[in-house]
Amino acid sequence: xxxxxxxxxxxxxxxxxxxxxxxxxxxxxxxxxxxxxxxxxxxxxxxxxxxxxxxxxxxxxxxxxxxxxxxxxxxxxxxxxxxxxxxxxxxxxxxxxxxxxxxxxxxxxxxxxxxxxxxxxxxxxxxxxxxxxxxxxxxxxxxxxxxxxxxxxxxxxxxxxxxxxxxxxxxxxxxxxxxxxxxxxxxxxxxxxxxxxxxxxxxxxxxxxxxxxxxxxxxxxxxxxxxxxxxxxxxxxxxxxxxxxxxxxxxxxxxxxxxxxxxxxxxxxxxxxxxxxxxxxxxxxxxxxxxxxxxxxxxxxxxxxxxxxxxxxxxxxxxxxxxxxxxxxxxxxxxxxxxxxxxxxxxxxxxxxxxxxxxxxxxxxxxxxxxxxxxxxxxxxxxxxxxxxxxxxxxxxxxxxxxxxxxxxxxxxxxxxxxxxxxxxxxxxxxxxxxxxxxxxxxxxxxxxxxxxxxxxxxxxxxxxxxxxxxxxxxxxxxxxxxxxxxxxxxxxxxxxxxxxxxx
Amino acid sequence: xxxxxxxxxxxxxxxxxxxxxxxxxxxxxxxxxxxxxxxxxxxxxxxxxxxxxxxxxxxxxxxxxxxxxxxxxxxxxxxxxxxxxxxxxxxxxxxxx
Numbered sequence: 001x002x003x004x005x006x007x008x009x010x011x012x013x014x015x016x017x018x019x020x021x022x023x024x025x026x027x028x029x030x031x032x033x034x035x036x037x038x039x040x041x042x043x044x045x046x047x048x049x050x051x052x053x054x055x056x057x058x059x060x061x062x063x064x065x066x067x068x069x070x071x072x073x074x075x076x077x078x079x080x081x082x083x084x085x086x087x088x089x090x091x092x093x094x095x096x097x098x099x100x101x102x103x104x105x106x107x108x109x110x111x112x113x114x115x116x117x118x119x120x121x122x123x124x125x126x127x128x129x130x131x132x133x134x135x136x137x138x139x140x141x142x143x144x145x146x147x148x149x150x151x152x153x154x155x156x157x158x159x160x161x162x163x164x165x166x167x168x169x170x171x172x173x174x175x176x177x178x179x180x181x182x183x184x185x186x187x188x189x190x191x192x193x194x195x196x197x198x199x200x201x202x203x204x205x206x207x208x209x210x211x212x213x214x215x216x217x218x219x220x221x222x223x224x225x226x227x228x229x230x231x232x233x234x235x236x237x238x239x240x241x242x243x244x245x246x247x248x249x250x251x252x253x254x255x256x257x258x259x260x261x262x263x264x265x266x267x268x269x270x271x272x273x274x275x276x277x278x279x280x281x282x283x284x285x286x287x288x289x290x291x292x293x294x295x296x297x298x299x300x301x302x303x304x305x306x307x308x309x310x311x312x313x314x315x316x317x318x319x320x321x322x323x324x325x326x327x328x329x330x331x332x333x334x335x336x337x338x339x340x341x342x343x344x345x346x347x348x349x350x351x352x353x354x355x356x357x358x359x360x361x362x363x364x365x366x367x368x369x370x371x372x373x374x375x376x377x378x379x380x381x382x383x384x385x386x387x388x389x390x391x392x393x394x395x396x397x398x399x400x401x402x403x404x405x406x407x408x409x410x411x412x413x414x415x416x417x418x419x420x421x422x423x424x425x426x427x428x429x430x431x432x433x434x435x436x437x438x439x440x441x442x443x444x445x446x447x448x449x450x451x452x453x454x455x456x457x458x459x460x461x462x463x464x465x466x467x468x469x470x471x472x473x474x475x476x477x478x479x480x481x482x483x484x485x486x487x488x489x490x491x492x493x494x495x496x497x498x499x500x501x502x503x504x
Numbered sequence: 505x506x507x508x509x510x511x512x513x514x515x516x517x518x519x520x521x522x523x524x525x526x527x528x529x530x531x532x533x534x535x536x537x538x539x540x541x542x543x544x545x546x547x548x549x550x551x552x553x554x555x556x557x558x559x560x561x562x563x564x565x566x567x568x569x570x571x572x573x574x575x576x577x578x579x580x581x582x583x584x585x586x587x588x589x590x591x592x593x594x595x596x597x598x599x600x601x
Contacts, residue, residue, distance in 0.1 A: 031569050038572025047590040048580045052572065056580065067566035089557060096520055098594040150591065159598050166591035169580075298518050303557030311563040 005286065006265040010257060011189075013229075013264035019191040020237050021256055022226040025179045025202055027212045028145060028219070029072045034173035035144045036063030036106065041175065043218055047168035055144075055173035057102030062306055065090075069175040070113070071320060072211040073142045074312060076177055077114025078321050079205050080137045085113050087311045090142075090304040098167050099146035107143035107178075109301040113310065114140035120329060121201045124347050125193040133190075135198050136182030147172040158279075177212075183226075183237060191227075191260065196253040199223055204328040216247050223252055225280075227259035229267060238263070239273040243287050245280045255280045258287055335359060339368035352380055353390050360397030361404070370404035371397075378418060382425065395424045402431045415488040416440045442491050446498075449482070449490060453498045456481040467503045475499050507536045 034041050037054035053061040074084055091109035117137035124130040148171050153163025179202065187194040203214045203221055214221040223246045228238035241263070243255045258280075263273050277290035326334075332355070336346050339362070349355045354375040361371035375390065379400070383390045403420055406412040412420065412435070423434030435441065456478045457464045466474040475496055482495045509532040516523045523531065549555070577590055586593035 033567075033569050033571055038567070038570060039574050040571055046577065048577045048592075050574055051580055052574050056575075064565060064567040066569050068569035070566065087563070096518065097597060098592070101592075149594075149597070150589075151597075152588075162596055162598075165594050165597055166588055167594055168591050298514075305557055308558050308560065308562040308565050313564075 005262045005288075006269075007258070007261040007286075008264035008268060010261055013260050014189045016232060017229040017238075017260070017264055017267065018185070018188070018232050018234070019256070019260050020183045020185045020228045020230065020240075021187065021191050021195055022183050022240070023179075023181045023195060023198060023252075024224040024226070024242075025199060026145075026222045026224075027076070027177045027179065027206055027214060028221075029069055029175040029177060030210075030212045030220075031066055031068045031072065031175055033066055035069050035142070035175035036065055036173060039173065043220065045170050048170065050170040051172070055101075056169060057100070063106065065307065065310075066175065069142060070310065070312065071316075072175070072209075073113050073140065073177050074317060074320050075209050075211055075324065076179065076206060077117065077140045078317070079209055079324060079327060080114070080117040080119055080140060080179070082114035082117030082137060082140055084312060084317045085111065085115065085310070086314075087111075087309055088113055089309045090307050091301045092304045093143075094300045097146075098165065099149055100144075100172060101147070101169055105144060105146060106304050106307070107301075108141035112139040112141035113312075119198065119201060119205065121194070121197045122329075123190055123193050123197045124351070125190055128190075130343060130347060131190070133184075133187065133194055133197075135184060135194070138180045138182045140177060140179050143176050143178060145171050145174040145176040185237070192253040192256040195225060195256045196249050199252050200249050201328070208325050208328050208331075210325070216249070219247070222247065225252060225255045225259075227256055227263065228273070229260060229263045231267075238267075239275050241273060241276055241278050241287070243278045243280050244290065247282070251280055251282060254285045255287060258285055262287065335362075339372075341368075345372075348376065352376055354380070357391060357397055357400075361401045364398045364401035366401040366404040367408070370408065371400065374400050374404060374421075378421060382421075393425060394427065395421065399424055399431055406431065406435070410491070411435075411442060412440065413442055413488070413491060415483075416442065419488070440489065442489055449486075449495060449498060452482045452485050452490070453478070453495065453502065455485065457499070457502065464503055467499070470504075472500065472504070475503075507532070507539050 029041070031041050033039060034050075034055055037052050039050045039052050039055055042050075054063055077084055088108065088111035090106050091111070092104045093107045093109070094104045096103065115138070117140070119135050119137060121133050121135060122130050123133050147167050147169040149159070150166045150168075151159050151162035152166060154161030159165070181198070184191070184194060203216075206212050206214050206221070212220055216222070225243045225246055226240045227243065228240035230236050230238040241259060243259060246252050246255050259278070266273050274289070278287040279290050280287050332346070341349070349358060349372065352375070354372075357375050358368070358371045361375065362368050379393060379395070380390060382388075383393055403412070403417050403424075406420070407414065407417050419438065419440055420431050420434045423429070423438060424431060428434050428437060460478060460481065463474050463477045467478075478499050479492055479495050482499075483490055483492060509528060512528060512532045512535060513523075516528075581587045581590065581592070584592050
């Protein structure tokens with residue numbers, strides 16, 4: 001068992017130290033085949049069934065890069081405002097773990113495909129004003145993913161203490177893009193939030209490009225978080241640790257926070273932070289020491305002799321640039337203006353994870369106000385009640401748009417619309433099917449309503465008298481009675497009008 | 505170009521090779537000689553000869569993103585020293601420390 005390291009409370013650590021963070025994000029590309037061979041690149045599969053002589057590193061096999069993987073990498077680089085190399089090479093990274101059957105990984109080292117870009121993020125944390133942060137991108141390069149090891153024996157299923165390991169090479173050779181930020185040194189106490197927001201924004205950008213499904217839980221987006229502390233005002237960078245195994249946005253934030261608290265304790269005690277890999281534990285939110293980091297020269301990088309250099313023609317790069325979709329930040333700004341939302345409204349939408357759902361609902365024909373009302377109101381409430389994510393509710397933006405349309409056309413009132421939503425969520429079919437099956441419709445037929453109004457007046461003579469004597473507010477009681485009698489199917493405004501016509 | 509005994513110790517650790525003192529005494533000077541011999545290539549490198557990593561003056565050799573049949577798992581694992589759960593069984597990766 002690992003023992004928890006001593007920690008300094010976060011606010012106190014920030015009084016004495018300045019954090020610097022850096023993020024290395026790995027994205028598995030959604031190409032059909034692996035990077036250097038024609039094996040399928042899809043997730044999963046029976047162990048060792050998506051392999052061939054190339055990705056097994058058998059003698060005599062030669063790698064050939066997939067054009068699609070190179071293009072996807074350039075797409076990511078361009079979306080992150082990077083320069084695209086006119087000439088670069090793959091490099092061989094030598095090491096002695098069995099997760100690559102070749103005993104090396106083909107990666108890029110001193111000649112990455114994309115360099116020197118940035119990604120703008122909006123950090124919205126607690127009560128502070130949302131702040132705009134430009135995260136510098138050091139490089140974006142392409143490499144092959146490694147195989148998957150299962151560690152057998154030992155208590156934790158981890159590599160440490162295992163008796164032996166079992167390796168599946170289905171993942172070995174899947175194209176993997178590594179996106180490395182420049183050090184972020186000015187975030188201060190917001191460092192954990194900046195880290196989380198950056199990864200969230202990066203994920204949206206990559207998803208919008210259609211080059212990866214970026215699912216953190218399946219490992220198609222993985223994050224290593226570098227953290228260091230320096231005494232306040234010293235102007236230097238401290239020794240960093242690299243925390244691996246950070247598999248959710250929340251964990252990215254917690255890992256940075258936890259490292260700040262731990263490193264502050266080490267430095268306070270007069271110690272030095274070791275340059276090492278650390279593991280993040282989801283359950284406890286702390287990091288523990290892994291292997292000490294090998295120096296880059298230990299990997300004996302050299303230009304990959306089995307591959308020829310890449311020299312993406314400029315026309316190709318420009319053609320890719322022209323084909324980029326509208327990026328998420330631009331789209332958000334455009335829709336915010338179109339929907340006439342304040343920054344706070346916008347933040348509320350995004351915090352509820354409702355932005356894309358509302359956008360889909362508006363695209364299906366609903367008004368922006370109507371779409372927001374249903375997703376942030378009734379549907380958020382349902383999601384909270386069941387502990388589900390909003391996007392996980394069994395109702396689509398198209399269906400919500402239909403409900404909103406039925407309300408705005410007068411076919412349903414809000415109360416009936418909620419019953420329609422009940423039906424859709426319960427799997428009774430589309431909104432129209434639920435309306436038909438449950439016989440839901442606003443009663444606007446005057447004679448039926450008039451009869452119900454007369455009944456309500458007869459049943460509540462004292463209330464009727466109050467209204468006759470000018471206490472119009474009492475009409476609410478009669479409206480309620482009519483709504484009850486019509487099982488909510490009456491148009492409340494119309495009922496009120498009829499009551500007042502009769503009694504005043 | 506020369507390689508020190510310390511560097512050989514370091515390389516041996518990275519390579520997970522347990523070399524004894526006698527072996528180090530024996531191998532370090534040998535490795536030094538090999539490296540020196542290979543380093544003679546640098547004497548030939550002259551102005552106007554750009555370093556290269558490939559014998560052919562080619563760039564941008566690509567493959568289309570099309571699936572090619574894989575090997576069957578029993579073929580893949582047929583030469584493996586040990587197999588368990590259709591996976592390659594390998595010895596403990598990290599020593600206990």
